Amino acid sequence: MTLERRTAINPLPWILGEGGYRLDRAILEEAMTALSEVGFTHLTIELPPDMTPEAYGALLAEHSLAAAPGYFSAPFHDRDRHGEAVEAIKRHARAHLELGVDSAFIATDLLPDRMAHPAVGTGYDADRTLVVADGLAAAAEAAAAEGVRYGLHPHVGSAVEVEREVRAVLDATAGSALWFGPDTGHLRWAGAAPEKVIAAYADRVLNVHLKDVDAAAAETARERDEDYAAATCGSKVWTEPGRGAIDFDAVLAALPQGFEGWFVIEVDVPNLPTPAESSAASLAFLRQHPYFTTAAGGDA
Numbered sequence: 429m430t431l432e433r434r435t436a437i438n439p440l441p442w443i444l445g446e447g448g449y450r451l452d453r454a455i456l457e458e459a460m461t462a463l464s465e466v467g468f469t470h471l472t473i474e475l476p477p478d479m480t481p482e483a484y485g486a487l488l489a490e491h492s493l494a495a496a497p498g499y500f501s502a503p504f505h506d507r508d509r510h511g512e513a514v515e516a517i518k519r520h521a522r523a524h525l526e527l528g529v530d531s532a533f534i535a536t537d538l539l540p541d542r543m544a545h546p547a548v549g550t551g552y553d554a555d556r557t558l559v560v561a562d563g564l565a566a567a568a569e570a571a572a573a574e575g576v577r578y579g580l581h582p583h584v585g586s587a588v589e590v591e592r593e594v595r596a597v598l599d600a601t602a603g604s605a606l607w608f609g610p611d612t613g614h615l616r617w618a619g620a621a622p623e624k625v626i627a628a629y630a631d632r633v634l635n636v637h638l639k640d641v642d643a644a645a646a647e648t649a650r651e652r653d654e655d656y657a658a659a660t661c662g663s664k665v666w667t668e669p670g671r672g673a674i675d676f677d678a679v680l681a682a683l684p685q686g687f688e689g690w691f692v693i694e695v696d697v698p699n700l701p702t703p704a705e706s707s708a709a710s711l712a713f714l715r716q717h718p719y720f721t722t723a724a725g726g727d728a
Contacts, residue, residue: 436496473498579609613639
């Protein structure tokens with residue numbers, strides 16, 4: 429089945445292995461080999477710090493893969509570090525352009541107190557939210573000047589976690605270069621209905637992370653007050669698209685007619701036994717859903 433939409437997958441199930449976060453050439457080769465065999469054609473950019481974009485592009489090509497939008501994060505909650513973030517996103521944007529990609533996701537860094545008590549808006553601070561919005565807008569403006577658009581990615585554990593923070597940032601940055609890059613899983617785990625938030629800001633949606641949530645696991649994690657690692661690696665809050673609580677029909681219907689952005693599969697910690705099985709199930713979801721097999725602009 430041919431996919432008519434721009435789709436990709438993030439190799440995080442390999443990068444976030446049992447030994448923690450590992451991003452190097454060997455792990456990328458392992459992930460790329462498996463994902464190419466599964467049938468994916470595009471991989472979200474996960475560039476090791478010691479690898480040039482040229483070398484990364486060559487590695488993708490060796491595995492019959494091409495680049496898709498990556499992810500940028502910085503401590504936007506700290507106004508004193510906004511200048512540092514602007515310079516960093518310029519470098520991130522240039523690397524994307526070298527790999528032929530002109531859009532990406534942007535988030536604010538994770539916070540210890542929210543990682544300890546995820547998805548409930550611990551320590552909500554309206555003033556901090558506006559500081560984050562200012563930093564995100566400045567970074568997005570700088571990146572746009574380089575030729576790359578960035579969309580806000582809400583993330584459990586960050587200062588843009590719960591729905592009122594997502595909406596506050598998007599409202600405060602209306603008219604700026606900051607787009608919206610919703611992650612269905614992070615929105616749902618933090619209590620939002622992804623389709624409603626997407627519908628409210630449909631004209632700003634740039635790309636979408638397709639992630640699903642095991643509602644029972646999320647509820648158990650909340651009842652036990654599990655930290656982020658325990659909830660995701662132990663209780664396994666994340667699951668493959670179509671196997672959890674998210675109404676993807678509603679999510680996709682909320683997007684503008686003729687939407688041409690990227691859809692990036694993310695299952696940070698697979699619910700199925702192996703990363704390869706998880707990725708195969710994710711690709712099967714795409715191939716079985718009429719939205720992804722009908723040309724953009726057509727009737728799904």
